[in-house]
Amino acid sequence: MNEPAKEEQKDEQLVPEETPLPEKTPAKEKTLAEQAPSSYECRSCGYVYVPSKGDSQGKVPAGTLFTELSPDWRCPVCGVRKTQFVNIGAQGAPSGFAENLDYGLGINRLTPSQKNILIFGALGIGFLFFLSLYGLH
Ligand SMILES: [Zn+2]
Numbered sequence: 412m413n414e415p416a417k418e419e420q421k422d423e424q425l426v427p428e429e430t431p432l433p434e435k436t437p438a439k440e441k442t443l444a445e446q447a448p449s450s451y452e453c454r455s456c457g458y459v460y461v462p463s464k465g466d467s468q469g470k471v472p473a474g475t476l477f478t479e480l481s482p483d484w485r486c487p488v489c490g491v492r493k494t495q496f497v498n499i500g501a502q503g504a505p506s507g508f509a510e511n512l513d514y515g516l517g518i519n520r521l522t523p524s525q526k527n528i529l530i531f532g533a534l535g536i537g538f539l540f541f542l543s544l545y546g547l548h
Contacts, residue, residue, distance in 0.1 A: 447501035451477040454497055456489040461502055 448462040460466060460480075465473035468487040471480060477496065484493055 448476050449498045449500050450502040451493075451496040452499045453486045453489065453491060454495050455491045456486060458486050458488040459499065459502065460496065 450462065451460045452458070453460075460477050462476050463473060465471040465475050466484075466487055469484055471484070477493070477498075480493060482493065485491065486495070
């Protein structure tokens, strides 16, 4: 049950000075979802506070972490205190989208217009085949 921080310090000491390691190396292992601030859900009404959106009703600017909210902040829907909120982890993080980009044989990297060209191009080829069948008569 030792603090993980101590282990990290050991690792840094073991690294030879010849090897320049960027300071951001530990963060690199985290996914975008883990880096994203956690959202909190109201146990009373189910309202979810998303840090990237803030709380327009409570005049909380977007980007404010839940932990940074004033202790007086209340659920904009049902009015309970912060203590009634539970950490539900990062919501709507871009990581899922980024991961999806690597699937589907690159199709997901295409822009919508490129997809249209692909789809209509295939339709056009099919139509030409269709016409060629008539040409056989
Ligand atoms: Zn609530």
